[in-house]
Amino acid sequence: MAAELGDDWCDVTADRAEDCDLDHLALAAELSTEVHPAHPFFGTALEVIAHRLTNDDVLCRHRATPSRYSILHLTWSHREEIGGCPTIDADGEWRHIIAYENAVDAALSGAALSGEGRKPEQGPTGQPREEAPRRPS
Numbered sequence: 001m002a003a004e005l006g007d008d009w010c011d012v013t014a015d016r017a018e019d020c021d022l023d024h025l026a027l028a029a030e031l032s033t034e035v036h037p038a039h040p041f042f043g044t045a046l047e048v049i050a051h052r053l054t055n056d057d058v059l060c061r062h063r064a065t066p067s068r069y070s071i072l073h074l075t076w077s078h079r080e081e082i083g084g085c086p087t088i089d090a091d092g093e094w095r096h097i098i099a100y101e102n103a104v105d106a107a108l109s110g111a112a113l114s115g116e117g118r119k120p121e122q123g124p125t126g127q128p129r130e131e132a133p134r135r136p137s
């Protein structure tokens with residue numbers, strides 16, 4: 001199932017990925033440590049099913065509602081968090097998670113494209129464009 005998410009996710013229910021050196025047991029432990037009494041998921045039984053290799057996102061399944069999934073961003077503070085942390089990046093049925101992932105991928109590739117080969121803004125003569133002088137009003 002996690003294969004649908006893309007290459008940057010490591011399925012913790014499968015054999016250890018070669019490019020992952022994380023202790024998968026530590027994921028669930030850290031999650032339960034960080035979720036504090038004011039957090040929306042406090043008291044919610046979450047099963048970590050995958051984690052992102054490129055950052056600290058974990059994908060969880062709700063034990064009480066098996067059709068519901070959530071992506072949370074762990075802080076790895078090793079203590080009870082406060083406020084909105086750990087952040088809930090996505091929450092819903094599987095198709096919502098996939099849609100979220102696709103949106104993230106699109107945003108990332110869009111940023112990579114627009115960031116590539118960008119030059120300082122230049123005027124038609126190749127000189128840096130100057131702002132038109134303003135008249136005092």
Ligand SMILES: [Zn+2]
Pocket residue numbers: 010011012017020021022024051
């Ligand atoms: Zn892993």
